[in-house]
Amino acid sequence: MQYLKKNQQGMSITTWIMLIAIALFLVLLGVRMVPSYMEYYSMAKIMESIKDDPQYRKAPPKQLRKIFNRRVNINAIYDFDQKYLKIDRSKGKTSMILDYEIRKPVAGNVSVLMHFHKEVDWK
Template identity: 30%
Template sequence: MKRTQRGITLLGFIAILAVAGIFIYVGMKVIPMYTEYYAVKKSMQGLALEPGINNAGTDKIRNLFFRRLYVNYSENVKAENVKIERMGGGWKMTVKYEVRRPLISNLDVVGNFENVQELTHGGPSD
């Protein structure tokens, strides 16, 4: 009785490595974009908990927000991406920005991110 060999061929193994390599490469481009987005989101949530933020001026809010981003090494959010508008009992802050990373040749990975946070926390301010 003849036994047949089973398993993956060298060509199949190389194909699997190529596909895995492409996924890893794309992940290396996309994951930092989402990491930055979650840092922006956490900064906005932390800012919402700041005492007296509902009575602070827009310049102070921007300053506190960009200080938090500086600590998180976020570099894609610019001042023109931040919109702060008055609402009943505080402020509504919207951050909307785009991140574009080159992928291969003339292909880019583009991420459009937007987060809205109400800044209504009262209490004593500094």
């Protein structure tokens, strides 16, 4: 009778369902988070390009903000609130500081909170 006894091999249906549920949750999380990260990287790139452009080295903060806003609109970032961009000209240098948080709903009462910070300095 030893030959009739078989050991279970592979995963059960319950394990497969759990793995699929976890994978779907991670995909949903990625769908919610990726656009926010892409917007942040676009804004960081805009800040770096303003820093690297020699014609804006001595520009006043109001003009730097206007240039930043124009480039943000060109990149189709419409949900950005301008209060999160700080421009400081002190101690002989210019600083552009981008600091904000975004909360995105994922499913039901579950949300993801993302914090973004970028600082660019030049003399």
